Amino acid sequence: MNPSAEILLSVEGLKTYFTAHGRHGTVKAVDGVDLAIARGSSLGLVGESGSGKSTVARSIVRLEDPTEGRILFEGIDLASLSSEAMRRTRRRVQMIFQDPYASLNPRMRLGDIVAEPFALHEGMNKHDAWQAAARLLARVGLDRDSALRYPHEFSGGQRQRVGVARAVAAKPDLIVADEPVSALDVSIRAQLLNLLKDLQDEFHLTYLFISHDLSVVRYVCDRVAIMYLGRIVEEGDCDSIFTSPRHPYTRALLSAVPIADPDLERQRVAQLLPGEMPSPLAPPSGCRFHTRCPVAIDRCALIDPPYVVVDPGHRAACLLVEDEQREALATASTGSA
Amino acid sequence: MAVTTPLEIPSFPERPSFRRLPSMRGMLRGLAGNRFAMVASLFLLLLAVAAIFAPWVAPHDPNELHIIDRLTPPAWSAGGSTTYLLGTDELGRDILSRIIWGARTSVTIGLAVVAFSVVLGTTTGLLAGYLGGWVDTLLMRIVDIQFSFPALLISLAVVLVLGASATSVIIALCIDGWLVYCRLTRGMVMTLKHTTFIEAARVTGNTSRRVMIGHALPNILSPLITLATLEFARVVLAESTISFLGLGVQAPTVSWGLMLNNGEDYLTVAWWLITFPGLALTLTVLSANVVASWLRVVADPLQRAGSR
Amino acid sequence: MTAAAPALSPEPTPARAAAETILDVSGLSTSFETRAGRVHAVQDVTFSVAPGEIVGLVGESGSGKTVTSLSLLRLLPATARTTGRVVFEGRDVMKLRGEQLRQLRGGRIAMVFQDPMTSLDPVFTVGSQMVGALRAHQRIPRAEALERSASLLEQVGIPDVATRLSQYPHELSGGMRQRVLIAMALSNDPGLLIADEPTTALDVTIQAQILRLLKDINQRTGMAIILVTHDLGVIAGLCDRVFVMYGGRLVESAPAHDLFHGPEHPYTAGLLDSVVRLDQDRNRRLSVIDGSPPVLIDPEPCCPFNPRCPYAVERCREAVPALTPRAPGHDAACFRTEAAHEPLR
Numbered sequence: 001m002n003p004s005a006e007i008l009l010s011v012e013g014l015k016t017y018f019t020a021h022g023r024h025g026t027v028k029a030v031d032g033v034d035l036a037i038a039r040g041s042s043l044g045l046v047g048e049s050g051s052g053k054s055t056v057a058r059s060i061v062r063l064e065d066p067t068e069g070r071i072l073f074e075g076i077d078l079a080s081l082s083s084e085a086m087r088r089t090r091r092r093v094q095m096i097f098q099d100p101y102a103s104l105n106p107r108m109r110l111g112d113i114v115a116e117p118f119a120l121h122e123g124m125n126k127h128d129a130w131q132a133a134a135r136l137l138a139r140v141g142l143d144r145d146s147a148l149r150y151p152h153e154f155s156g157g158q159r160q161r162v163g164v165a166r167a168v169a170a171k172p173d174l175i176v177a178d179e180p181v182s183a184l185d186v187s188i189r190a191q192l193l194n195l196l197k198d199l200q201d202e203f204h205l206t207y208l209f210i211s212h213d214l215s216v217v218r219y220v221c222d223r224v225a226i227m228y229l230g231r232i233v234e235e236g237d238c239d240s241i242f243t244s245p246r247h248p249y250t251r252a253l254l255s256a257v258p259i260a261d262p263d264l265e266r267q268r269v270a271q272l273l274p275g276e277m278p279s280p281l282a283p284p285s286g287c288r289f290h291t292r293c294p295v296a297i298d299r300c301a302l303i304d305p306p307y308v309v310v311d312p313g314h315r316a317a318c319l320l321v322e323d324e325q326r327e328a329l330a331t332a333s334t335g336s337a
Numbered sequence: 338m339a340v341t342t343p344l345e346i347p348s349f350p351e352r353p354s355f356r357r358l359p360s361m362r363g364m365l366r367g368l369a370g371n372r373f374a375m376v377a378s379l380f381l382l383l384l385a386v387a388a389i390f391a392p393w394v395a396p397h398d399p400n401e402l403h404i405i406d407r408l409t410p411p412a413w414s415a416g417g418s419t420t421y422l423l424g425t426d427e428l429g430r431d432i433l434s435r436i437i438w439g440a441r442t443s444v445t446i447g448l449a450v451v452a453f454s455v456v457l458g459t460t461t462g463l464l465a466g467y468l469g470g471w472v473d474t475l476l477m478r479i480v481d482i483q484f485s486f487p488a489l490l491i492s493l494a495v496v497l498v499l500g501a502s503a504t505s506v507i508i509a510l511c512i513d514g515w516l517v518y519c520r521l522t523r524g525m526v527m528t529l530k531h532t533t534f535i536e537a538a539r540v541t542g543n544t545s546r547r548v549m550i551g552h553a554l555p556n557i558l559s560p561l562i563t564l565a566t567l568e569f570a571r572v573v574l575a576e577s578t579i580s581f582l583g584l585g586v587q588a589p590t591v592s593w594g595l596m597l598n599n600g601e602d603y604l605t606v607a608w609w610l611i612t613f614p615g616l617a618l619t620l621t622v623l624s625a626n627v628v629a630s631w632l633r634v635v636a637d638p639l640q641r642a643g644s645r
Numbered sequence: 646m647t648a649a650a651p652a653l654s655p656e657p658t659p660a661r662a663a664a665e666t667i668l669d670v671s672g673l674s675t676s677f678e679t680r681a682g683r684v685h686a687v688q689d690v691t692f693s694v695a696p697g698e699i700v701g702l703v704g705e706s707g708s709g710k711t712v713t714s715l716s717l718l719r720l721l722p723a724t725a726r727t728t729g730r731v732v733f734e735g736r737d738v739m740k741l742r743g744e745q746l747r748q749l750r751g752g753r754i755a756m757v758f759q760d761p762m763t764s765l766d767p768v769f770t771v772g773s774q775m776v777g778a779l780r781a782h783q784r785i786p787r788a789e790a791l792e793r794s795a796s797l798l799e800q801v802g803i804p805d806v807a808t809r810l811s812q813y814p815h816e817l818s819g820g821m822r823q824r825v826l827i828a829m830a831l832s833n834d835p836g837l838l839i840a841d842e843p844t845t846a847l848d849v850t851i852q853a854q855i856l857r858l859l860k861d862i863n864q865r866t867g868m869a870i871i872l873v874t875h876d877l878g879v880i881a882g883l884c885d886r887v888f889v890m891y892g893g894r895l896v897e898s899a900p901a902h903d904l905f906h907g908p909e910h911p912y913t914a915g916l917l918d919s920v921v922r923l924d925q926d927r928n929r930r931l932s933v934i935d936g937s938p939p940v941l942i943d944p945e946p947c948c949p950f951n952p953r954c955p956y957a958v959e960r961c962r963e964a965v966p967a968l969t970p971r972a973p974g975h976d977a978a979c980f981r982t983e984a985a986h987e988p989l990r
Contacts, residue, residue: 048848048849048850048851049819049848061540063536063539063540087542087543087544088542090540090541090542091542094540094541095537095540097533097536097537098533099533102532102533102534103533103534103537104534104537105534105535105537105538105552105555105556106534106556107555107556108552108555109352111352112352116541116543117541117542120541120542120543121542126352127351130349130351130352131349134349134350135349138349144349144350145349145350147349147350147352148350148352155937156706157937158937163537166537166541170542185705185706185875185938186705186875186876186877186916186919186920187705187915187916187919187933187934188705188937189919189921190919190920190921190931190932190933190934191933191935193921193931194930194931194933212848212849213849213921214849214923215921215922215923216921218921218923218927219921219925219927219931238927239927242923252850253849253850254923255853256849256850256852256853257849257878257923258852258853258856258876258878258879258881258882259878259881259882259922259923259924260877260878260880260881260905260917260920260922261881261905261922261924262881262882262884262901262902262905263902263905263906264881264924265878265881265882270853270857272850272853272854272857273850273854275804276818276820276821276851277848
């Protein structure tokens, strides 16, 4: 990460816990997350179900209230704002939701849905807001008369474009995209991803891109953070992470992603992780991943690994990586022996 | 759209000012397909016409006495006459005119109670459902307590205290009337609160009030309208009961309930005194129920059309 | 209305011995009556599956792949009308009567669906559902059925079998439930498994486990698999042959390698280009297929991909192309690539 880049969003020590209804205990959905996003860049947050990535996204936009930690956005701590103060800040932090069939009010015309941010945040009157909305809908690739129609008249891909238009309307600084293409067909996905990239350039947007799909994150984002059971286990720029992943979970994840090439697939040996992700109600002791880790040693069950800086801007939380680093430094300092 | 020159920025189709119109057209088309619902709606329409235009539609003054013609049977029976199509009662008052004026009473009281109940019930339900917390607890305790008192007894108590009149009937029925709307609205809002588009409305930057009224409310209108239709029938019936007991509307105001009361004594000699008001009541309640069932069916496909 | 040339089966050799295929589908068409009109979800689909083969049926939503898979076992609602022949182990499924059909389903042909959350009955334990599946086809006492269920669960890699049998579906994770469903599918020794998006709802590491499991079962028992999915990566990793569907029709059928490296249909080529791959150049802009899939009510008698096809010619608008052989085992339904052999990728 360019050290002189302005940090738009900085999350420090974020913890979001839920009380498990029925059973006793706390669901530690997010259990200590730090991240930073530079203005104009995109950070991908990758993880499987139960990793806490969606909760991080929802905590940042205050759809969930963080239990602990700070969410610094242009100097303001979003976590500590009252709901009214948060509401006034909303213009600058917007969200794109996952399910295109549930994220649009079925009783509102597309034009009204997209006109709302214009009216709320730019103080436009109804007529101007409507025209601005219609223009934006055309910009995201919908027909000229689509503003008049209702969501049920459109396909998933088209509805998702409306969601994007709504998020972009008030020209926010940060957009949190929660799995924006996961529910779409493959060929529609490409259209949406290209649109998101174009809009980022056009409106100088910053993205926090949540996804379970590594291939998508690699295409859209500059940097990626991988989450497991409430924590970030590895983070770095996309080139480093995808060419030299250091954390065992990242490696397993990458090897499990199917590639659309039968010859490559035949050569690859998928590193299968045993079992499933443990429940966030009772995370394992020490390193959370040790119960499934193919290279875990005894210490891993006892010590919660700290972050190790592997390269500038690339960190991983793993005791074995720490050992490797120490050895590498020792070899380097003893000279060319 | 008109042809534009390259220098002109084309404008987009304007927003129509009436939101509801498209869905209404669809509903009317649906109505044509269902004969029961159509007949029932026509009957209710007839009722409304009778209620509004009673002074012009009724052949006679409902309280005008024609003692000479007392207990005339309906026009098609032996001894009947076309002057009094449905016959006359024991004081020679025209039954048909009394039914028409009775419609006015029923509709007025019905609409008044329903209007008040909908407004109060929906508002409290919205607040309780959306805000939750102590607001919800407080409101629901009030609702629970009120629900536990038998409705009719409360109504009667109110009427006894305020004296029998149309106004006190309205007040009595309003006291309990709002509860069902509150519960229904609250339930639906609580479900809606967790839908993605409501969350999106919050993230867009709407105040809680705007989310409740602008985003949540339009989605719960259909079940509310269905409920209101059913409740209208219930209120009409309740008013008739209270008036039948002599504790409601008083003469010279006409009510079907009062007519039933009168006619009771003459059941064996003049069946038409009680039959026609009873029929009017039955048909009103039946029509309202049929229309409500049809509304419930019609509301779903409009929503289901939006799903995959 | 189809083109003049009759549709050929994927193998160019005219005569095939019965033992060479376990499933032969010819001219399968399914349509539904809906309020908006008659939806022709599947039109004239012809393909076959050899014993022990894993074939992929790939397409996006609206392609007709799921309706095809449901049609094979006649699992569609009464509003559906299916025509054509589906010959399984010598018998035409379309002609089977009630009891025979019931025996086939869950017997020699098993099916696994996408959502393990809703495929299992929430009010019965795993054990009782597995026992039910076994005893629906075999006359064995409960105790024996329970033993066999336990052994099946072990075969699909479920640990701690005794506990699992007495648990309810909601107590198991998604991956676990899918394994149970696969175990149930295996319980009556099927010759063919139809798996409709079996891993779409699962995490990628769990997906890898399940796909490996399917491959193991295929190698161990010789059970053929029809894998219905939209995920080209999954297809690439598991399937021997692939059938591509678009707009209710089969547009290409080929061995996996040939399909991915030398597609003969513009839709396949476009699809392959628009897939986001882990190994692609990050700076290359994703190519896109403009437009949306067709609505299948009153389809025009033309190529279904015509409105979106960058290679469309006049003829594409006039007739439906039939599947014609391009190479051994490789058929495609496209007028343009039939004539000129310019590589599409």
